[in-house]
Structures are given as C-alpha cells and as structure tokens.
Amino acid sequence: MLARGGHNAWQAARALPDLEKDGYVKLIPPLVLILALLALAGGCGKDLSKESDAELGLNAQQAAGRAVFNAYCAACHTAYSSSGLKGPGLKNLFRRQYLPSGLPADDRFVEQTIVGGRGMMPAQGDALTDEQLRDLMAYLHTL
Ligand code: HEC
Numbered sequence: 001m002l003a004r005g006g007h008n009a010w011q012a013a014r015a016l017p018d019l020e021k022d023g024y025v026k027l028i029p030p031l032v033l034i035l036a037l038l039a040l041a042g043g044c045g046k047d048l049s050k051e052s053d054a055e056l057g058l059n060a061q062q063a064a065g066r067a068v069f070n071a072y073c074a075a076c077h078t079a080y081s082s083s084g085l086k087g088p089g090l091k092n093l094f095r096r097q098y099l100p101s102g103l104p105a106d107d108r109f110v111e112q113t114i115v116g117g118r119g120m121m122p123a124q125g126d127a128l129t130d131e132q133l134r135d136l137m138a139y140l141h142t143l
Pocket of ligand 1: 074076100101109114121
C-alpha cells in the first residue's frame with residue numbers, strides 16, 4: 001500500500017513535468033521554422049544597394065543604368081527594398097504584374113513615368129539622354 005502510494009505519488013510528480021516537456025517539445029518545430037524564416041529574411045534583407053556592380057552580377061549597360069538610377073532616382077526610390085522614400089520602393093519592379101499606380105508593369109508605362117513624370121514624381125525626360133534612359137531601363141529590369 002505504502003509502496004503503491006509512493007509509486008503513484010512518484011508518477012503524479014512525473015506527470016506534470018512530462019506534460020510540460022511534451023508541450024515544449026511540440027513548440028520546437030514551429031520555433032525552428034520561425035527562426036529559419038527569420039534567418040532567411042535576414043539574408044534577403046542584406047542591403048544590396050551596398051554591393052558592387054560585380055557582386056550584383058550587372059553587365060556594363062546595367063551598371064551604367066545603376067549609376068543613372070543613383071544620380072536621378074535614388075533620392076526618392078529604393079532599388080532593393082519595397083519600402084518607399086518619396087516614391088514607392090522599386091524592388092521587383094518588373095517581376096510584378098502591376099506598378100504601384102495599378103498600370104501594367106511593362107517598359108512602356110515605366111518609360112512613360114520616367115520621361116513624363118507621374119503624380120508627385122517630376123518628369124526626368126529632359127535630364128536623361130536616350131542612352132541613359134536605355135541603360136536605366138536595363139538596370140531596372142534587374143531589380
Ligand atoms: C522627387 C522624387 C522622385 C524622383 C527623383 C523620381 N521619382 Fe519616381 N516616383 C516618385 C513618386 C512620388 C511616385 C509616385 C507617383 C504617383 O503615383 O503619384 C513615383 C513613382 C514611380 C514609379 C511607379 C509608377 C507607377 O505607375 O506606379 C516608377 C517606376 C518610378 N517612379 C521610377 C522612377 C525612376 C526610374 C526615377 C529616376 C529616373 C524616378 N522615379 C525619379 C518620386 C520620384
């Protein structure tokens with residue numbers, strides 16, 4: 001009796017920590033997943049604007065376009081983030097179906113925006129030569 005009672009008490013004492021342990025164990029897979037996703041997001045979140053043209057794998061034309069972007073666009077737009085400055089972030093510009101305005105994300109509408117301006121965005125057409133515009137477009141396609 002005493003021995004049995006003792007055993008039961010021992011079992012009862014074990015039951016709680018076991019339950020707790022099981023509870024924590026069940027939390028591990030989702031936690032690991034969350035940590036992995038955070039690590040991944042951290043990796044993707046590394047600031048590509050600080051990378052060299054070579055590190056970004058840009059060809060000569062795209063690199064020239066990047067210089068145009070930094071001179072004429074970077075004050076208002078980020079290239080590698082979707083968070084905006086004065087204008088929307090241009091990350092994945094052509095990888096999306098639509099521009100922030102809702103227009104189709106294709107060369108025609110992007111060129112129109114650059115050359116003619118849009119809303120609060122001043123027209124850049126007079127500032128850029130045809131070649132600079134072509135280079136810039138080539139660069140924007142890498143985002
Ligand atoms: C003075 C700030 C400013 C500069 C400089 C500027 N933009 Fe913008 N840009 C904006 C603003 C603000 C918008 C949002 C316009 C709107 O939809 O009202 C915008 C919108 C855009 C859009 C989205 C158009 C759409 O249809 O949604 C693109 C693409 C763009 N800009 C590219 C560029 C490029 C490339 C350059 C450099 C040649 C540039 N911008 C220079 C402020 C600027």
